[in-house]
Amino acid sequence: MRPGLADPTLDSQRVFRSVLEATSRPGRLVNLAAAIEPPPPLHPATAAVCLTLLDFDTPLWLDGEAARPEVVEWLRFHCGMPLTAEPAAAGFALIADSRTMPALGAFNDGTAEHPERSATVILQVGALIGGTGRRLTGPGIADHARLDVAGVPDGFWSWAADNHARFPRGVDVLLSAGRVIAALPRTTRVGD
Amino acid sequence: MGPTDARRRWMSVLAQASPAELEARWHDVEASPPHRVLRAPETGLVMVRARAGGTGMRFNVGEVTVTRCAVELEGGAVGVAYIRGRDRRHAELAALLDALLQDAARRDALERTVVAPLAAAQTARRRAAAERVAPSRVEFFTMVRGDD
Numbered sequence: 262m263r264p265g266l267a268d269p270t271l272d273s274q275r276v277f278r279s280v281l282e283a284t285s286r287p288g289r290l291v292n293l294a295a296a297i298e299p300p301p302p303l304h305p306a307t308a309a310v311c312l313t314l315l316d317f318d319t320p321l322w323l324d325g326e327a328a329r330p331e332v333v334e335w336l337r338f339h340c341g342m343p344l345t346a347e348p349a350a351a352g353f354a355l356i357a358d359s360r361t362m363p364a365l366g367a368f369n370d371g372t373a374e375h376p377e378r379s380a381t382v383i384l385q386v387g388a389l390i391g392g393t394g395r396r397l398t399g400p401g402i403a404d405h406a407r408l409d410v411a412g413v414p415d416g417f418w419s420w421a422a423d424n425h426a427r428f429p430r431g432v433d434v435l436l437s438a439g440r441v442i443a444a445l446p447r448t449t450r451v452g453d
Numbered sequence: 454m455g456p457t458d459a460r461r462r463w464m465s466v467l468a469q470a471s472p473a474e475l476e477a478r479w480h481d482v483e484a485s486p487p488h489r490v491l492r493a494p495e496t497g498l499v500m501v502r503a504r505a506g507g508t509g510m511r512f513n514v515g516e517v518t519v520t521r522c523a524v525e526l527e528g529g530a531v532g533v534a535y536i537r538g539r540d541r542r543h544a545e546l547a548a549l550l551d552a553l554l555q556d557a558a559r560r561d562a563l564e565r566t567v568v569a570p571l572a573a574a575q576t577a578r579r580r581a582a583a584e585r586v587a588p589s590r591v592e593f594f595t596m597v598r599g600d601d
Contacts, residue, residue, distance in 0.1 A: 262491060262525055262529075262531060263491075264489060264490065264491050264492075265491075265492070269492075269493075269495070338491070338492075338523070339492075
């Protein structure tokens with residue numbers, strides 16, 4: 262088994278600040294400085310976000326690639342979160358293989374009275390490239406941002422558009438690759 | 454006694470040992486084995502719950518300060534310790550010994566040189582405390598009132 266964040270308190274505060282930065286500026290690439298050696302197939306950014314956000318209050322759904330015994334053991338040891346086999350029952354979803362991911366509509370999108378009870382999807386992708394790709398607009402974006410995501414299925418951007426259309430319901434997506442994260446919250450409009 | 458029971462027993466002995474005794478016994482063990490720290494000693498609060506008798510409602514007695522630590526030896530054995538109080542060194546030593554005790558080749562020697570003496574010391578302390586308070590015990594009984 263591998264250790265978690267080197268300094269559980271300060272590192273998770275730094276990572277949380279970065280997640281906040283990414284979520285309030287959708288499409289912006291944010292570097293995570295935390296030094297961490299997670300079990301494969303998790304990338305450092307994916308693992309740091311998991312260790313920062315998951316705890317005993319957050320049921321986690323894992324895709325087939327993430328549900329390896331080493332990953333499950335490591336996450337349970339460091340976060341102590343319950344696991345769920347039902348995507349719709351999860352507070353957080355961790356997708357390590359974005360190519361075979363289920364549609365974003367499979368996850369809990371909250372209720373009209375309590376949209377905040379929806380799921381957050383941590384989606385590990387092949388690469389995140391800023392300044393090119395899809396046109397993103399909405400709260401937190403001055404004019405528009407561009408974000409290209411490598412390794413997502415063909416339907417991903419239409420799922421993201423549907424996710425925005427359900428506002429205030431919908432899920433928030435945290436994209437991660439290597440040591441970088443970017444957010445695609447439900448408030449963000451996806452163009453061409 | 455299954456392996457889980459055995460481990461539960463030595464973890465309990467290590468957690469309840471006095472830090473000074475544990476440190477002294479640790480010096481009898483060979484130099485600190487190569488290991489890495491999975492969870493550095495950290496202190497937090499645990500809510501202790503109890504029942505007033507077998508049929509009583511569960512209630513919160515209060516919070517107790519607990520320090521926990523987890524280490525992994527080179528062979529992959531993971532040692533875990535939860536101790537009452539905030540002695541980080543105590544938690545670390547207890548976790549290291551828990552990991553070493555899982556190695557069947559070393560268990561007997563460690564049981565003899567570390568766990569058994571610590572357990573004996575704890576039993577003696579408990580008995581001394583019981584003997585100290587025994588003279589002040591009050592036996593209650595009910596007087597039966599005769600008919601007329």
